[in-house]
Amino acid sequence: MPARSQSDKPVPAGGDDALRRQRDHDAIARLADDLLPALIAKLAASGLGEIEVREGGWKARLRMPATVNEPRRNAGVAADSHAGAAHAAGRGAASHARTEDRDRRPREPEEVEPPDRIVAKSPAVGVYQPLRDLTVGMRVRAGDRIGSVNVLGVNQDVVSPVDGIIGSSLAEAGEAVEYGQELVRIELPEPAAGAGAARPELEPAGVAGKA
């Protein structure tokens, strides 16, 4: 990391506040101009899930899009009852015997998915571990970490794609999972249920009605 040495600059007059502000600005400028571009390149090249750097009192954390954006997009796909959901459904392990899959072709969505079927998917190929205190019925917000997939010792976050309630598990703790494998069902709060249950900003739009 090409970290430059701190403040060779003249200290601005005007007391501690101005000095601190100046340092903050310097730190942020270094984060934005020097470190972030280098980090982005490094993250892209390494295939790591996440990288964090500190500068002065500030820190910046970069996360691979697969763990943050992807599930949101996938959630939309799954909610549209795309065939991909049917493909992965009912599959135990990451590497699956293909014999029973073969008569699946040509692929049609065999089962009509309920429109509110939303799942958290694996961000990578590795070993799955749900959060220790993850329980059915637990309330989660979109982007909340609900587990991780260990890829060669590096944990990648499994996140909930939407605001909702933890449903049934589709993979066991310690199980080998593949990229995109469905791990946890997320139920949407009943639209007609008590006013407190429903959240107005549910994603993806159009899946769940406003209470």
Added chain:
Amino acid sequence: MVTKVLIANRGEIALRILRACRTLGIGAVVAYSEADRESLAAQLADEAICIGPADAKHSYLSAPAIISAAIVTGCDAIHPGYGFLSEDEGFAEVVRAHDLTFIGPSAEVLERFASKEATRRLLSAHGLTTIPGSSMLRDEEHAFAEAERIGYPVLIKPSAGGGGKGMRLVRTSRELETSLKVSRSEAMAGFGDDSLYLEKYLEDNRHVEIQVAVDRFGNAIHLGDRDCSVQRRHQKIIEETPSPALSDAARRELAERALGAVAAAGYESLGTLEFLVDGNGDAYFIEINCRVQVEHPITELCTGIDMVALQIKIAAGEPLGITQNDVVFRGHAIEFRILAEDPAKDFRPAAGQVGAYLAPGGPGVRMDSHLYPGYEIPSYYDSLLGKLCVWAPDRAGAIARGDAALRELLVDGVTTNIELHRAILANQVFIDGKVTTNLLDRVGSAPFVAAGNR
């Protein structure tokens, strides 16, 4: 020992590796990206695992994803195929660090042959001729002397350049004098560095390569040559073996010299040494490919040796098991790369869904392809749809079988270069075995197609 292989590639080569594993009686897992979920290799495999999104950077080029997939599926080896991570010494090193076998050269060997410049120096020290060139030009005097020594025509090349930028062809000392000034200022403007050097320009050259296999016990064999002179913008389109550019004596001499040099330089695994052959039949070494080549099937057709199986054997630490005397060359073979691109539209890659698909058959015909009716060609990767290879006792017979097979081959729904292949086969220059690497680019493909349609 290799008992179960993770196939970290796609398309026809994933299928080819799967077939080699089954033949050897070892397990195989096909690693695929989201875009290749419906690929033939993933469907035919006993086991398949999704390693990432369509973007190759996060799937076929992601070392952590591939190694993690190998570990969770219980594989003890990884076959990288060609392209992607196949010649990446860093990847080979990480694979080994996870106690997995990399099916290819070791990280040390890959590193030794990683730089083209260093490889040329290394193999030139072991007896291979490289394209004559100068040191960095000091001044005009020096340039004239060097050009005289190398012999005109020469290329002026900027040291900092690449991809042909700033390159100038000069045929006389007068041209050299005027071009030097222009090249210097261009190089300065383009690369911020005006260092220049000279390289001999090989007019009307042929691309000939030598296939070798070396195990860790020092056993080394060559598997003959391949002629890859039918190219478009440095992309091979048709390959054949043996090369019509070499006499049998020259062929044997080149193969033995190449094998001797590469073995002495410490190479191990399958490898291909590429040469440019000029009009006098002189061969100049240009580079080495440390992987299985796209065009390996024509060597298999003429030698009867399964090269992917051989590659796996070498990586597993077994001896070759055959000597040079066991390698017998029979007949002539030609490969046609079937590409999803439109020759009429400047070879723009075509995508789409394959409608009807029919592979040709008959004696001496082999089709390595991942196509099937209804297959959706993903737009993320290369345009190779398959390789049609034909074998016959002699070259004329191979051309005849090639034409018959190309007429049978049916790929509906996407534009392909099948007609261009037929046109090239019908062209007198090809029939005479005199195609040079610049021919298609110089003439353009339109005249070929037009002549073929007559």
